[in-house]
Amino acid sequence: MDFSNPISNLFGKSPIRPLQEHMSLVVSCAKQLEPFFDAVITDKWDNASEVFDLIVENEQQADRLKKEFRLSMPKSLFMPMSRGDLLSILAQQDEIANTTKDVCGIVLGREMNIPTVLQTDFIGYIKSAIETCEKALKAINELDELLETGFSGQEVKFVKKLIRELDAQEQKVDKKERKLRHRLFKIEADIPPVNVMFLYSTIDNIGAIADTAERVGNRLELLLAK
Numbered sequence: 001m002d003f004s005n006p007i008s009n010l011f012g013k014s015p016i017r018p019l020q021e022h023m024s025l026v027v028s029c030a031k032q033l034e035p036f037f038d039a040v041i042t043d044k045w046d047n048a049s050e051v052f053d054l055i056v057e058n059e060q061q062a063d064r065l066k067k068e069f070r071l072s073m074p075k076s077l078f079m080p081m082s083r084g085d086l087l088s089i090l091a092q093q094d095e096i097a098n099t100t101k102d103v104c105g106i107v108l109g110r111e112m113n114i115p116t117v118l119q120t121d122f123i124g125y126i127k128s129a130i131e132t133c134e135k136a137l138k139a140i141n142e143l144d145e146l147l148e149t150g151f152s153g154q155e156v157k158f159v160k161k162l163i164r165e166l167d168a169q170e171q172k173v174d175k176k177e178r179k180l181r182h183r184l185f186k187i188e189a190d191i192p193p194v195n196v197m198f199l200y201s202t203i204d205n206i207g208a209i210a211d212t213a214e215r216v217g218n219r220l221e222l223l224l225a226k
Contacts, residue, residue, distance in 0.1 A: 015073045015086055016143045022065045022093055023140045023216070029058040029097045030133040030209060033126050036104050041119050045111055052104050059097040066094050081223050089140070089219045095212045096133060103205045112198060115191065118183055125176040125203070129210040132173055135166040136213040139220055146224075156224055163217045170214040177207045 032055045039047035069090060073083055106112075114122055139162040142155065149155040180203055188196045 015069065016147060018065060018069050019086060019090060019093075020141055020143065022062055022069065022090060023137050025058055025062040025065065026093045026097045027133045027137045029055050029062065029100050030213075031130050032058070033100060033104070033130060033206070033209075034123070036107075037114070037123060037126055040107060040112065041114050041123070045108070048104075048108055052108050055101050055104055059101045062094065062097045066090060085219070085223055089216060092212055092216045092219060093140075096209055096216075099205055099209050099212065103202060103209075106198065107202060110198060112202070113195070114199075115184075115187060117187060118180065118199075121176070121180050121183060125173070125180050126206060128169070128173045128176050129206050129213075132166065132169045132210040133213045135162065135169050136216040138162055139166060139217050143220070151224065159220065159224065163221050166214060166217040170210050173207060173210040177203060 032051050036048055036051040036055070039045070039051060070087065073086065139159060142159045142162065145155050146159060181200065184196070184199055184203070191199070
């Protein structure tokens, strides 16, 4: 092993650590949604641009790690999971960062206005989506413990509990999304149609971030079932 290669050092004997590191970068990216939209709502576009730069930086770091992960991971693993299992989790994690960057890029590029009557619910919705991502990270961070215990015993029960909490949090996001879409529907006649379209799209994509975080948990749950 080439110990001068930081990626090689990261892998060591197991690909679990870089998967966890990737998810940590992804969640760091998603957590920037709150300061980004705080800046949007207060019409501080320079601040929004700075936050967007941080999002892009985190997404690019995660993307580099993803590529190294794919190239460096052995074809065969002496583990109770396959290379395909880990790559599937990685793909879901990657989608969280990509969607975050895309959402904020469109909002920034259009200097989108979030109607005043939606702002409080909108920020609450974003916070809830971020919490879903954080719960997914918490579950992924238990993978090494699962390996140490051979996917058995109390650790499995603990991870299943984390996954239930993740699912429950994503359902909260769904409820907030429905409420936000309904409130937008009530005022959409007073907003230019193109703006309405982009507002619905933004709401949908933030919901998609939470959905994808839940799918990370679902993939982990499948590993527990094998």
